[in-house]
Amino acid sequence: MLIAQITDLHVTPAGTRAFGRVDTNAHLAAAVAHLNALDPRPDLVLITGDLANTPKPGEYEMLEELLAPLTLPCRVLPGNHDDRSALRRLFPYLPAEDPFLHHVVDEGPLRILMLDSQKTGFPEGELCAGRLAWIADRLAEEPGRPTLIAMHHQPFPTGLAIDTMGCAGAADLADLVRRSPAPVVGIVCGHVHRPITAGWAGTTVFCAPSTAHQFALDLAPGAGFGWTTEPPAVALHRWVPDSGLVTHLSLIGDYPRQRFG
Secondary structure, three states, rough: OOOEEOOOOOEEEOOOOOOOOOHHHHHHHHHHHHHOOOOOOOEEEEHHHHOOOOOOOOOOHHHHOOOOOOOOOOEEEOOOOOOOOHHHHOOOOOOOOOOOOOOEEOOOEEEEEEEOOOOOOOOEOOEEEHHHHHHHHHHHHHOOEEEEEEEOOOOOOOHHHHHOOOOOOOOHHHHHHHOOOOOOEEEEEEEOOOOOOEOOEEEEEOOOOOOOOOOOOOOOOOOOOEEEEOEEEEEEEEOOOEEEEEEEEEEOOOOOOOOOO
């Protein structure tokens, strides 16, 4: 099973740019074209939050237009910049009754739990008692079945300024993952705008880079936020039962294959 992941799209209204400088819409269009051209084709695209930039009027309409050419099935999660009601209107498979947008993707050999970590009105994330109960119940439903968890906020400290926008309840999630009757083969996140990998709670957490701008890598204590024009990328998670989950980065851009010799 091959799963593509994009994240932190930060779509803006037509004709505008994030921070007045970053053309996130053009970046997303390039990401969609990149996804459509992948060979072999992914079975699924996960979009792990911050689909909109603010959100402002026109952002989700622009998002719908930009995602329309995507020829692969996709599933989405809210990030701290998103509006749940707008996502429900755009993606009708999202639960209408639950206040949160977590749901199960059960269409392949790897079960995927899409966990809503948004804390409404705040940049940091939160896993409240209700959400922890939801994921505990889902992990107990199919003991022994390999399971991937997707969420927006990273559950571990990165050493970067983004740690001020971490995820409350992460320690409780770690306890559930360690004791899970279903093997959690990995956790995939967004939010950090950088490719970061960490061993955590007996599994591996991977944070994907943004389709647009990346946060600057600065591990100095007290460093603030900065952003860079490092290349955006699609994460490709390859699941094979005998070898587990292997993650690659497919850079979005023109990097032609060369021959040796």
